[in-house]
Amino acid sequence: MWIPLDFPVGPNGKHGVYSTSNVRSYNVVPVKSQNAEAVVKFLDFIAGPGQTSLKLGFENEIWTRVNGKLSIRFDEHTKHGYRGIYGSLVDTAEREITQDRLEGLGEQFQLYENLQRIESNLMEDRFNGPPTPAMGKHHVKLSKLQEETFTRIIAGMSPIEEFDAFVKKWKDAGGDEITGEVNEWWRETGK
Numbered sequence: 001m002w003i004p005l006d007f008p009v010g011p012n013g014k015h016g017v018y019s020t021s022n023v024r025s026y027n028v029v030p031v032k033s034q035n036a037e038a039v040v041k042f043l044d045f046i047a048g049p050g051q052t053s054l055k056l057g058f059e060n061e062i063w064t065r066v067n068g069k070l071s072i073r074f075d076e077h078t079k080h081g082y083r084g085i086y087g088s089l090v091d092t093a094e095r096e097i098t099q100d101r102l103e104g105l106g107e108q109f110q111l112y113e114n115l116q117r118i119e120s121n122l123m124e125d126r127f128n129g130p131p132t133p134a135m136g137k138h139h140v141k142l143s144k145l146q147e148e149t150f151t152r153i154i155a156g157m158s159p160i161e162e163f164d165a166f167v168k169k170w171k172d173a174g175g176d177e178i179t180g181e182v183n184e185w186w187r188e189t190g191k
Contacts, residue, residue: 007121019122047090054087055097070104132181138174
């Protein structure tokens with residue numbers, strides 16, 4: 001059985017994890033595209049009627065409902081992993097599909113309950129503008145730095161004190177530039 005742990009509480013009682021933006025990606029169809037209409041129809045299908053099949057697979061082939069619950073055939077689910085490539089082009093957050101999928105992977109893991117626990121501790125990202133120039137310039141290296149540092153700390157390969165060094169590296173490697181642009185956006189939009 002999985003045992004959920006409480007979120008650590010920091011200075012002034014602050015706790016939680018950062019949330020991602022409601023807009024997680026953009027799709028751009030070049031103005032000179034000869035198949036723009038077909039591309040838009042394809043993206044509309046992925047965001048609409050196709051999303052259940054892309055997230056869960058084909059009913060009666062990869063999954064079925066047994067007593068109202070999703071039952072997943074893992075051998076088929078794994079074989080058809082390519083669906084994620086298409087589904088990620090238009091990643092919609094449909095709570096019912098997410099719950100079905102996570103519970104279908106094994107209710108004993110309490111994946112959906114854990115997701116709800118995380119959601120109740122999210123710190124909202126109030127920046128909802130387009131990516132800034134510094135984000136475009138520094139995102140890849142900052143994300144890599146964060147992932148590597150957090151993985152080492154979580155795996156016990158580095159002490160928690162490495163987080164403070166990470167913050168300094170992050171700021172020096174473009175984080176301060178991004179922060180400045182976001183703060184400027186905030187002042188200009190009056191949020």
